[in-house]
Amino acid sequence: PSQNLSVMVGAVIQQNTIDSKNLYRQQGSSQQALYAQADYQENRWTWGAGMRMERYVTNGLERLTLPQIRTSLNYHLFAPSTSSDTMVVEIMPLRVDPLPDAARGGFLRASIGQGFRLPSIAELYSNSKIGGVRILGDSTLNAEESWSAEVGYLHRFGRSAWQPELDLALFHSFYRNLVEFNFVVQLPAVYDAQDSAWKNDSTLSDNEKTSRIIQKYARFKPMGVPEAIIQGVEAQLSGSLPWSKGLFQYRLGYTFSNPLNLRPPTFDSTYNSTLTDLMRFLKYRYRHLLRAEFSCHLKSWTLTSQIRYNSIPLNIDKDYYRFIPGLMDHRIRTRYGDWLVDLRLGWTGQQGRYRFNFIVRNALNRSWMPVPGNIGE
Structure with missing residues (x-):
């Protein structure tokens, strides 16, 4: 009805069958969904809204979600005066054009909406061993439900071929039944014959005996966190700078998040497998995350450096x-966090038809663990 209004509607019908003898066994699921999205633009305002209804069935168990609604609002706060700068930087295989006037200046945005995530087949029905540790699913898991909100500001300077862009955002998310995999060791009340043989084996050290028993009774199992929030702030600065023989590009980003379990486990809970003084934090989350990427382009060659810092997860x-x-x-030893540096040297030829990259990961040779026992690259 209007050139400023766009509407999209759709449907999803999906049928899945899994036949995995060792991991999931035989499982089946089906999914049907209806969704609609509308966007309207008037002068400096852009408004969007959408809704989704989904039905999900696993092994005959029906899971029907409530309608999920999300809306957003954007406002072009101000724009700089029209610039006569039409400088174009072209370095094979890159081309950097000046921003059009409609894309310059400041932009405010806000959004709020609901979300959900249905448990995966792995979370519901896993029953296997990986590296000697048993992986178990939980068929009683409920769907994750959430609502999230964000307020942000984007500023594009863009008066020349050097096009810096600053993006700031505040975010807040609330979750119900947030699924987390727990690592637990459930020792039996009475040991079996194999356990007794290990304990009485004089050729094994005490550490070897303990390690074998713990590995035998170790379990990975998903459990739902009743209520949780993740809130924080994010900032990013990016841009490009031409020089006489090439182009320099950069991107700097920082995220602070506060991941909290609103109903931390009590001492007699089966969820009690964490450090007791840090139970209020969700496990394996970084509170501080810093990323930087610098690229130098010279004709067909590109040298890129990626730098990452993350604080140590407070709760494991x-x-x-x-x-x-x-x-x-x-x-x-790593209580102050980890610094990681990756390097990449690339060559592009024949107008982008051929590309070769030489990559060095973890150039500082840092020892770090994204998850305990999983040594990073």
């Missing part, structure tokens, strides 16, 4: 300390 599964020797020392 407590039973890892019993299972992985030296974990406590490693966490103390």
Whole structure:
């Protein structure tokens, strides 16, 4: 009805069948969904809204979600005066054009909406061993439900071929039934014959005996966090700078997040597998994350450096300390976080038809663990 209004509607019909003898066994699921999205633009305002209804069935168990609604609002706060700068930087294989006037200046945005995530087949029905540790699913898991809100400001300077862009955002998300995989060691009340044989084996050290028993009874199992929030702030600055023989590009970003469990476990809970003084934090989340990327383009050559810093996760599964020797020392040694540097040298030829890259990951040769026991690259 209007050139300023766009509407999109759609449907999803999906049928899945899994036949995995060792991991998931035989499982089936089906999904049907209806969705609609509308966007309207008037002068400096842009408004959008959408809704989605979904039906999901796993092994005959029907999971029907409520309608999910999301809306957003954007406003072009101000724009600089029309610039006569039409400088174009072209360096094979890159081309950097000046921004059009409609894309310059400041932009305010706000959004709020609902979301959900249905448990995966792995979370529901896993029953296998990986590396000697049993992976178990939980068929009683409920769907994750959430609502999230964001307020942000984007400023595009763009008066020349050097096009810096600054993006600031505040975000807040609330979750119900947030699924987390827990690592637990559930020792039996009475040991079996194999356990007794290990304990009485004089050729094994005490550490070897303990390690074998813990590995035998170690479990990975998903559990739902009743209520949680993740809130924080994010900032990013990016741009490009031409010079006499090439082009320099940069991107700097920082994220602070506060991931909290609003209903932390009590001492008699089956979820009690974390460091007790840090239970209020969600596990394996970084509070501070810093990223930087610098690229230098010279004709067909590109040299890129990627730098990342992350703080140490405050909360991990407590039973890892019993299972992985030296974990406590490693966490103390890296208590101020990890710095990682990746390097990439690339060549592009024949107008982009051929590309070759030489990549060095973790150039500083840092020892770091994204998850205990999983040594980073």
